[in-house]
Amino acid sequence: MKLGPALLYFALIGSTASAQDVRIGVLGLFHSFDLTVSSTTGSAIILRADDRSLTLDASAGLARASIRAHDAGLVVRTATQSLAGHEVTLASRKNGPVDFVLSVPGKITRHYRGRLAISNVSGELIPVVTIDLETAVASVVAAETLPGEPIEALKAQAVAARSYFVAGRRRHEDLDFCDTTHCQFLRSPPPSQSAAFKAAAATQGLALTFESQVFAAMYTRSCSGRTSTPVENGLPPGNYPYYSVECHYCRQHPVRWQSRISAQNANNLRPSNEPSRLEIDRKLGWNTVPSSDFNIKPDGGEVVLEGVGQGHGIGLCQAGGKAMAEDGANFRQILLYYYPNAELISLPR
Ligand SMILES: [Zn+2]
Ligand SMILES: [Zn+2]
Numbered sequence: 273m274k275l276g277p278a279l280l281y282f283a284l285i286g287s288t289a290s291a292q293d294v295r296i297g298v299l300g301l302f303h304s305f306d307l308t309v310s311s312t313t314g315s316a317i318i319l320r321a322d323d324r325s326l327t328l329d330a331s332a333g334l335a336r337a338s339i340r341a342h343d344a345g346l347v348v349r350t351a352t353q354s355l356a357g358h359e360v361t362l363a364s365r366k367n368g369p370v371d372f373v374l375s376v377p378g379k380i381t382r383h384y385r386g387r388l389a390i391s392n393v394s395g396e397l398i399p400v401v402t403i404d405l406e407t408a409v410a411s412v413v414a415a416e417t418l419p420g421e422p423i424e425a426l427k428a429q430a431v432a433a434r435s436y437f438v439a440g441r442r443r444h445e446d447l448d449f450c451d452t453t454h455c456q457f458l459r460s461p462p463p464s465q466s467a468a469f470k471a472a473a474a475t476q477g478l479a480l481t482f483e484s485q486v487f488a489a490m491y492t493r494s495c496s497g498r499t500s501t502p503v504e505n506g507l508p509p510g511n512y513p514y515y516s517v518e519c520h521y522c523r524q525h526p527v528r529w530q531s532r533i534s535a536q537n538a539n540n541l542r543p544s545n546e547p548s549r550l551e552i553d554r555k556l557g558w559n560t561v562p563s564s565d566f567n568i569k570p571d572g573g574e575v576v577l578e579g580v581g582q583g584h585g586i587g588l589c590q591a592g593g594k595a596m597a598e599d600g601a602n603f604r605q606i607l608l609y610y611y612p613n614a615e616l617i618s619l620p621r
Contacts (some may be wrong), residue, residue, distance in 0.1 A: 292405045292621075294437045296458060296609065297398060297447045298384070304397050307390065309362055310336040310373045312383065313514045317370050319348055321357030326350060338377075341392045362388040370406075374399060383460040402446050407461050409434045410472035414462035418594065425594045426471030427603035431616065432489040432588050434472075435480040439511070440488030447511040453558065453583075454550070475603065477619045480512075480611055486619070487512035489611060494591035496565040497523035499610065502586055505564050506545040514586055515612045521595035522581070523619030529562045538568065538575040546584050587611060 300309075306344040309328070311317045316329040319337055326348070327335055337350045339360055364370040372388065375381040386403035403411070412433040415424055433456055439447040440455070449455035462468040479486045487510065492499070527558075534592040537556060541548045549561045566579030588610040596606050605614060 277281075293402050294405055294408045294441070295400055295402050295445060296408065296451055296455075296573065297449070298451045298458070299374065299376055299380060299382070299399060299545055300450055301452060302379055304376045304379075304394060304399075305341055306377055307339045307397050307399060308336055308375045308377060309339065309388070310375075312373055313369075313371045315370060316365055317362055317372055318365055318367075320361045320363075321359070322348065322354040324355050324357070326353050326355055331463060339390055339397065341395050341397060344392060346390060346392050346397070354392055355617040357467065358391070360371070361391045362390075368506050369402075374401075375459050385461050396465040398446075405434065406438055407597045408458065410438055410469050411458045411461045412437075412456045413471050414468035415457040415459045415465065416590065417468050418590070421467070421594055422597035423467055423471055423474075424601065424603045424606065425590070425597040426467055426586060427475045428597075428606040429470045429491070429590065430475045431480060431567050431603065431607055431618045432491045434478065434619075435474070435486055438479055438488075477621065479614050479619050480607065480614045481617050482512040482611075482614050485511055486617070487614075489588065489614075490514070490584065490586045491588035491590060491610075492581070492585050493589075494527045494582045495519045495522045495527060495585045495589040496563070496581040499587065499589055500544070500564070500585040502546075504544060504587065505584055506542075506547055507584075507586075508579060512611070512614065517610060517612065519589045519592040523590060525591070526580045527582055527591070528578070528580050529582075531561055532571070533560065533572050533577070535573050535575050538577075541568070541577075543568070549584075 304306050311328045311330050314331050316327050319326050322388050334350055334482050337348050339346055339348050345358045346360050348360055369386045371385050374440050384401050385407055386401045388401050390397055390399045409430050413430050416429055427527045443449050445453050451458040480489050497519055499517050501516055503509055541552055543566050546564055549564050552561050563581035569576045593606045
């Protein structure tokens with residue numbers, strides 16, 4: 273029996289999570305031992321640790337709490353109270369989503385809308401935000417938006433991001449996604465008057481399917497004039513085969529790059545091999561090797577990499593999609609160009 277998109281969608285997400293929520297590990301790059309949370313909008317937020325709780329409420333003069341590792345658990349402190357437990361959660365009074373600010377002190381501050389759970393894994397704090405799917409989509413579109421991007425390109429980006437969230441869950445052991453380009457780059461939710469918010473709202477619930485199944489649509493900043501398939505780049509095939517399509521914009525406007533790394537670090541690096549590129553980037557910093565399409569030239573104890581494109585080069589090319597939108601294409605045309613043989617469906621609510 274072949275399942276329709278709706279049934280497959282529910283089969284994919286399982287019965288434990290809300291169909292419209294995604295769990296995203298945030299700020300993991302900072303490997304933090306110490307976090308602060310604060311309330312922003314005047315609505316109270318409730319922090320819970322084991323079976324005790326405390327309330328942050330800016331209008332009552334108590335807006336901030338710090339959270340630190342303590343033995344195998346965590347301790348939460350405000351100016352007047354403290355709590356300890358194995359996991360700390362944050363939500364609205366009704367245990368629903370709430371606006372809050374999460375900071376790694378001295379390093380980064382981000383606003384989120386959702387529920388937060390923090391655990392202590394070997395002394396490092398692991399914050400995981402549960403976000404409504406549409407808020408997560410708008411946040412990714414905002415993070416991925418280039419200046420001056422036309423709305424149809426943003427709408428294409430929104431559908432790709434939504435499809436990825438729906439079909440790509442469990443990218444990590446204990447959570448669905450991280451907030452880096454390893455999964456999808458995500459920062460704070462955009463304001464409702466922003467183009468990113470409007471692009472997500474205008475495509476609400478739309479996702480890409482192949483053979484009636486939603487697939488985790490991959491996308492790339494710019495390609496080398498032709499997009500790649502996962503198999504060409506040393507990745508498993510997945511449930512959408514992808515196709516190598518001509519990208520007229522990148523053919524005429526290739527983004528060329530050069531990088532220099534030690535021969536020792538380059539030992540396992542091979543062109544057209546995403547796993548080896550990601551291994552280098554994880555070790556030496558994201559964007560050390562900006563794409564998989566490059567030549568390697570030895571130079572003493574180092575190697576010089578000369579390449580073209582940004583990202584894995586698979587699926588929607590953001591630079592090419594932007595150019596298509598500027599030429600009058602709508603988001604459906606952009607998506608079906610870069611994802612041939614795919615279809616667009618409305619996800620069940
Ligand atoms: Zn990830
Ligand atoms: Zn391209």
